[in-house]
Amino acid sequence: MDMIKNPNLWPSLGYQDGAAAVRFLVEGxxxxxxARHPGTEHGQIxxxxxxxxxxxxxxxxxxxxxxxxFADLRQRPPIGIYLYTPDPDAxxxxxxxxxxxxxxxxxxxxxxxxxxxTIDPEGFAWSFGT
Numbered sequence: 042m043d044m045i046k047n048p049n050l051w052p053s054l055g056y057q058d059g060a061a062a063v064r065f066l067v068e069g070x071x072x073x074x075x076a077r078h079p080g081t082e083h084g085q086i087x088x089x090x091x092x093x094x095x096x097x098x099x100x101x102x103x104x105x106x107x108x109x110x111f112a113d114l115r116q117r118p119p120i121g122i123y124l125y126t127p128d129p130d131a132x133x134x135x136x137x138x139x140x141x142x143x144x145x146x147x148x149x150x151x152x153x154x155x156x157x158x159t160i161d162p163e164g165f166a167w168s169f170g171t
Contacts, residue, residue: 051090051098052122056163059086059103065161066091066101069139070124070132070169093124124169132169133157141167
């Protein structure tokens with residue numbers, strides 16, 4: 042894959058515990074934490090910027106109380122997050138060891154890729170493959 046020098050699309054993911062989410066994404070998937078801006082309350086994250094292996098970026102934050110009140114964050118919408126990796130089996134095992142839940146086993150897809158999916162501790166589904 043080509044390196045992404047100036048990404049223009051940064052998915053932003055709100056978590057009940059933004060700090061724990063960052064720890065999981067760094068330990069479980071191998072994201073690099075590029076920046077972290079604290080929230081107004083102790084332990085909250087206004088925004089953390091995480092970089093994937095190819096240079097893609099995501100942001101993670103502690104969801105605001107009014108958002109938590111109106112949306113049950115334990116019931117995630119059907120959003121697919123897909124990460125390219127040359128070794129999805131190893132990444133799946135790493136994510137499970139860090140506290141993720143398997144959504145099936147790594148497998149070969151009908152369109153010729155090797156894929157796996159892990160559910161993070163707050164319910165986001167992360168798929169990755171070749």
